[in-house]
Amino acid sequence: MSQKTFEKGHGSAWQDFDQRLKQLRRKGEEREEAALDWPRRYRQMTHDLALSQSRAYSPELVDRLNLLALRGHQRFYGSRGNLLASVVEFIGGGFPALVRRESLVIWIAAALLFIPMIGLIALLQHFPEFVHYLLSPDQLREFEAMYSPANRALGPRHTADSQTMMFGYYIWNNVRIDFQCFATGLFFGLGSIFFLLFNGIQLGAVSGYLTQQGYIQTFWGFVAGHSSWELLGATISGAAGLKLGWALIAPGQLTRLAALKESAKVSVRLLYGAAGMTTCAAFVEAYWSSIGATPFALKVGLGLTFWALFLCYFMFAGRGRDAH
Amino acid sequence: MLDTLRHVPTPEGIELSLRLAGPVPRAYAFVVDLAIRFGILLALVQVLAFAGRTGFGLIAIVYFLLEWFYPVIFELAWSGATPGKRAFNLMVVNDNGTPVTIGASVTRNLLRAVDFLPAFWAFGLISMLFSRDFKRLGDLAAGTVVVYRDKVRNRGALPDVPPRAPAYPLSLAERRAVLNFAERHALLTEERADEVAAHAGPLVDKSPAPARVILGIANFHNR
Numbered sequence: 126m127s128q129k130t131f132e133k134g135h136g137s138a139w140q141d142f143d144q145r146l147k148q149l150r151r152k153g154e155e156r157e158e159a160a161l162d163w164p165r166r167y168r169q170m171t172h173d174l175a176l177s178q179s180r181a182y183s184p185e186l187v188d189r190l191n192l193l194a195l196r197g198h199q200r201f202y203g204s205r206g207n208l209l210a211s212v213v214e215f216i217g218g219g220f221p222a223l224v225r226r227e228s229l230v231i232w233i234a235a236a237l238l239f240i241p242m243i244g245l246i247a248l249l250q251h252f253p254e255f256v257h258y259l260l261s262p263d264q265l266r267e268f269e270a271m272y273s274p275a276n277r278a279l280g281p282r283h284t285a286d287s288q289t290m291m292f293g294y295y296i297w298n299n300v301r302i303d304f305q306c307f308a309t310g311l312f313f314g315l316g317s318i319f320f321l322l323f324n325g326i327q328l329g330a331v332s333g334y335l336t337q338q339g340y341i342q343t344f345w346g347f348v349a350g351h352s353s354w355e356l357l358g359a360t361i362s363g364a365a366g367l368k369l370g371w372a373l374i375a376p377g378q379l380t381r382l383a384a385l386k387e388s389a390k391v392s393v394r395l396l397y398g399a400a401g402m403t404t405c406a407a408f409v410e411a412y413w414s415s416i417g418a419t420p421f422a423l424k425v426g427l428g429l430t431f432w433a434l435f436l437c438y439f440m441f442a443g444r445g446r447d448a449h
Numbered sequence: 450m451l452d453t454l455r456h457v458p459t460p461e462g463i464e465l466s467l468r469l470a471g472p473v474p475r476a477y478a479f480v481v482d483l484a485i486r487f488g489i490l491l492a493l494v495q496v497l498a499f500a501g502r503t504g505f506g507l508i509a510i511v512y513f514l515l516e517w518f519y520p521v522i523f524e525l526a527w528s529g530a531t532p533g534k535r536a537f538n539l540m541v542v543n544d545n546g547t548p549v550t551i552g553a554s555v556t557r558n559l560l561r562a563v564d565f566l567p568a569f570w571a572f573g574l575i576s577m578l579f580s581r582d583f584k585r586l587g588d589l590a591a592g593t594v595v596v597y598r599d600k601v602r603n604r605g606a607l608p609d610v611p612p613r614a615p616a617y618p619l620s621l622a623e624r625r626a627v628l629n630f631a632e633r634h635a636l637l638t639e640e641r642a643d644e645v646a647a648h649a650g651p652l653v654d655k656s657p658a659p660a661r662v663i664l665g666i667a668n669f670h671n672r
Contacts, residue, residue, distance in 0.1 A: 175462070181621050195465045203547055203548040289502065289503040293505065296509065297513040300513065311560060311563045311590065386590060389591060390556075
């Protein structure tokens with residue numbers, strides 16, 4: 126068949142296809158697709174493209190049909206999920222199920238963060254001068270000023286409007302650290318290991334030192350509320366980075382690139398959860414932990430309650446869907 | 450062969466072709482986006498500066514969102530392109546040619562932090578130059594490519610030369626080459642066109658005007 130006959134025979138169908146693509150883009154409903162007889166038209170379009178290629182019609186025509194078929198392809202195979210529903214599903218069960226499935230990297234990340242932290246807290250009770258290896262005198266003075274019982278307000282200084290300021294700052298700083306911890310995992314996990322250890326050491330040094338100084342009510346009262354959100358968020362984002370790196374170290378049956386792509390799909394979901402938790406931590410830290418008037422017992426009680434709830438959440442939520 | 454076309458097989462048994470975008474247009478697009486982000490932030494600072502510390506908090510949040518999620522939001526909501534990419538006719542798609550998914554977009558944009566290292570996007574550039582599809586590290590992990598958003602280009606009718614049968618039957622690839630030459634003929638000077646056409650060897654058979662011979666063959670096939 127000559128190109129001219131081919132174009133004459135199908136030209137109107139192509140124009141029609143173009144029109145419908147534009148309509149669909151505006152409406153985007155599956156019902157509409159059925160009404161427009163969309164799958165059949167798309168199939169016909171791909172057929173025409175294949176013919177034009179195999180019959181060596183002019184490159185201009187082939188390009189035009191390729192573009193139409195490509196747009197159809199993007200429309201046909203594009204994702205069409207309900208974002209809100211998938212967020213609810215993720216929080217309600219998908220995330221804890223994922224954490225259980227990836228428990229190995231999460232335990233490793235937890236060890237990297239918590240062992241130096243708890244170890245240093247214990248060590249500094251017996252050898253307080255060891256803190257000088259880890260923190261400069263300026264930093265120590267700063268932290269002492271923040272949590273000194275002489276201060277009525279806890280943590281960084283507080284008035285009502287500074288709470289929002291601190292909320293913004295915590296999001297900008299803490300969630301960014303989560304992202305860096307994840308991203309640098311691409312270097313065979315080394316970046317994530319560094320950030321986990323570094324944060325563990327910093328946190329351990331500060332908490333150990335302030336505890337040893339006897340600032341128990343002010344310091345532990347301040348951190349109790351958001352501690353679970355923040356530490357678990359940091360752990361999971363580190364685990365997500367470790368998973369990226371592990372795919373490059375031990376790709377198994379896949380090529381390294383294919384293994385990386387596969388684990389990135391899982392890692393990024395871990396990171397959604399981690400970033401969400403760190404954002405919540407920022408909220409709790411800014412608007413609850415900073416309130417100076419709350420009794421110490423209530424603060425610690427709420428903090429421990431959060432830890433217990435997270436334990437239950439990660440152990441039991443979404444059990445039913447594990448089977449799938 | 451050095452080729453910036455990427456062929457994507459689809460379930461319908463056809464091959465779609467995507468034109469890949471290299472580091473230079475992508476860098477231009479990035480600079481435009483950087484300017485837009487900076488502009489938004491600057492405008493916001495002017496407004497929120499009056500809101501005191503609350504304003505500072507809001508600025509920090511917006512800065513955070515601009516830094517990490519500006520590309521994600523545009524790639525998902527605006528058919529795979531930030532304003533900068535749109536200005537240079539680029540878009541992000543998945544490896545299989547479908548619109549970029551949420552997970553892929555978040556992955557490629559968070560891994561930008563690694564592409565930046567050790568300084569000024571060095572790893573990203575190296576990765577683009579060494580990977581087949583101009584992928585930076587974020588694209589490799591997310592399984593995405595940056596391609597040109599093609600428009601239909603009307604190349605006009607073939608030059609009016611009497612059709613002429615080739616000396617021997619042409620293969621598919623040869624017919625494509627002949628037609629490609631005919632469509633681009635208008636962009637070349639006469640001398641250059643003859644020079645290029647002379648490479649067709651036996652097909653033009655030492656004719657004094659090889660370009661006309663090839664154009665005739667193109668018209669023969671394109672009747």
